[in-house]
Amino acid sequence: MAMWGAAVGQALAVLLVAPLVHGLIQRTKAALQGRHGPGLLQPYFTLIKLWRRQDIRPTPASWIFVAAPRLALGIVVAATLSVPLLWNPAPLGWDGDFVVVVGLLALERYVLSLAGLDTGTPFGGLGSSRESIVGALVEPALFALALPWMVLAGSTAWPALVAASASATPASVVRFFGLGAGLIVSLAETGRLPVDNPDTHLELTMIHEAMLLEYSGPQLALISLAQMTKQLLVLALVADLLVPWGVGGLALPPGVQPVAVLAKWAALAAGLGVAESLSAKLRFFRLPGYLGAAAALSSAAAVLQVWGVR
Numbered sequence: 001m002a003m004w005g006a007a008v009g010q011a012l013a014v015l016l017v018a019p020l021v022h023g024l025i026q027r028t029k030a031a032l033q034g035r036h037g038p039g040l041l042q043p044y045f046t047l048i049k050l051w052r053r054q055d056i057r058p059t060p061a062s063w064i065f066v067a068a069p070r071l072a073l074g075i076v077v078a079a080t081l082s083v084p085l086l087w088n089p090a091p092l093g094w095d096g097d098f099v100v101v102v103g104l105l106a107l108e109r110y111v112l113s114l115a116g117l118d119t120g121t122p123f124g125g126l127g128s129s130r131e132s133i134v135g136a137l138v139e140p141a142l143f144a145l146a147l148p149w150m151v152l153a154g155s156t157a158w159p160a161l162v163a164a165s166a167s168a169t170p171a172s173v174v175r176f177f178g179l180g181a182g183l184i185v186s187l188a189e190t191g192r193l194p195v196d197n198p199d200t201h202l203e204l205t206m207i208h209e210a211m212l213l214e215y216s217g218p219q220l221a222l223i224s225l226a227q228m229t230k231q232l233l234v235l236a237l238v239a240d241l242l243v244p245w246g247v248g249g250l251a252l253p254p255g256v257q258p259v260a261v262l263a264k265w266a267a268l269a270a271g272l273g274v275a276e277s278l279s280a281k282l283r284f285f286r287l288p289g290y291l292g293a294a295a296a297l298s299s300a301a302a303v304l305q306v307w308g309v310r
Contacts, residue, residue: 028273127210
């Protein structure tokens with residue numbers, strides 16, 4: 001019973017905090033661009049507005065189109081329960097495994113790509129094709145992000161990775177390389193500049209948004225919440241690997257631990273907004289080199305770990 005209570009508690013907490021983190025990113029971008037911008041709570045109002053609107057479905061769509069939003073949200077929530085984000089051990093009663101999380105994120109991308117193809121529209125097919133290519137590039141980079149700590153820990157279990165990061169020198173070269181790789185992976189996995197622009201619907205540039213053009217109402221609200229939750233999960237993974245304070249890392253007093261975890265998420269979200277504001281959209285065929293840089297930085301950090309550089 002305690003395990004299920006922990007699972008439900010963490011799932012609800014992540015779902016409630018995810019729109020706030022998204023609002024912080026949007027607010028940071030607006031401040032840096034000299035705009036008033038939306039408030040921190042605007043994502044909550046947007047989700048409520050979408051939930052009240054009519055659900056419209058394209059004629060050629062099958063059950064895949066209808067099931068994809070629910071499946072995507074369920075997969076992302078399962079990924080958040082596979083690692084200890086707010087308390088240790090993971091809510092599902094095991095230590096968690098980084099490979100499982102990467103696999104679940106890939107499955108969520110696959111489900112949405114199928115939904116984009118199921119609409120039978122040119123934009124849906126275009127977005128699904130581009131999303132699949134970006135996924136094939138970003139997933140190895142995301143896996144490589146934890147490679148240095150896998151080498152040090154000799155395991156892919158999440159507590160072992162965080163403990164290995166905690167044992168390393170705070171200002172090490174390995175951590176510096178990981179910071180660069182983590183920034184690139186966070187921007188790519190969350191569909192932000194310079195990889196994608198979530199604020200545009202221009203046919204020549206959009207990737208993720210092209211798959212969602214046919215969605216509306218509650219279906220679009222579910223997909224939007226799934227993407228916000230995925231965004232928070234990626235930020236939490238990067239934060240725990242690079243700054244191992246709180247859950248599974250450096251011990252903190254019980255009252256300070258949740259505050260430290262939320263502070264890490266907020267700081268990385270603000271950093272993501274700053275990085276996106278300073279970036280321009282890359283041409284699609286330059287993305288392999290950009291995402292390859294993240295894998296190269298992580299691989300270099302792993303080599304340094306083997307050589308004993310801390």
